[in-house]
Structures are given as C-alpha cells and as structure tokens.
Amino acid sequence: MSLRGLWVYMAAPVRKLQKNRTLKYGIPMLLLVVGGSFGLREFTQIRYDAQKLKKKLDPALEARVNNKKQSAILQEEYEKLKDLDLDGWKNIRGPRPWEDSKEQQQAQLNKST
Numbered sequence: 104m105s106l107r108g109l110w111v112y113m114a115a116p117v118r119k120l121q122k123n124r125t126l127k128y129g130i131p132m133l134l135l136v137v138g139g140s141f142g143l144r145e146f147t148q149i150r151y152d153a154q155k156l157k158k159k160l161d162p163a164l165e166a167r168v169n170n171k172k173q174s175a176i177l178q179e180e181y182e183k184l185k186d187l188d189l190d191g192w193k194n195i196r197g198p199r200p201w202e203d204s205k206e207q208q209q210a211q212l213n214k215s216t
Contacts, residue, residue, distance in 0.1 A: 120126055198207040 195208070195211045198204040
C-alpha cells in the first residue's frame with residue numbers, strides 16, 4: 104500500500120468519527136458536567152472552611168460569652184443602667200419627607216421647653 108492509500112484508508116474512519124454527533128457534542132457536555140461537579144465541590148469546600156474560621160471567637164470575646172462569667176457581666180450592665188433616667192424622656196416626631204428636618208426639630212425643642 105502506498106502512502107496515499109494509507110492516508111485514504113485512515114481518513115475515512117476519522118471523518119466518520121468527526122460527523123458523529125455523540126462524539127462532537129455529547130462527550131464535551133459530559134466532561135463539562137462531571138468536571139464542573141468536581142470543581143464546584145472544591146469551591147464549596149473552600150467556602151465552608153472560611154465560614155468555620157469566621158465562627159471561631161477570639162479569646163477575649165469567648166470569655167465574655169462564657170456562661171460562668173455571664174452573671175458578672177449582667178451585674179456590670181445593671182450598674183451602668185441603674186444610673187440612667189429612663190422615665191424622663193419625650194417622644195419627638197421625626198420630620199416628614201416634605202418638611203425641613205432642622206426647622207421641625209427646633210420647633211419640637213422649643214415647644215417642649
């Protein structure tokens with residue numbers, strides 16, 4: 104067989120495979136779906152690892168959240184709030200969108216004093 108005959112003999116099956124729609128469209132699609140699945144798995148794993156790192160508390164904050172020390176923290180907050188006057192407040196209405204906020208606030212302050 105000559106070189107040209109060998110070329111014609113080998114080219115026929117290659118052309119037939121190039122025209123095959125399964126090989127032309129199906130296999131790349133299958134590779135894309137399977138490869139995408141593996142790629143997404145890696146990216147989602149990175150996401151969950153980052154969330155785990157974010158959830159870890161620094162030691163100072165973790166000590167404040169600890170239940171044993173919780174009662175002491177509540178006592179500190181109670182002492183801070185005990186000195187505040189929570190009954191002597193006035194309800195001041197916020198301005199409407201068409202009103203000038205500075206004028207409205209001044210009118211409310213002048214009215215209350």
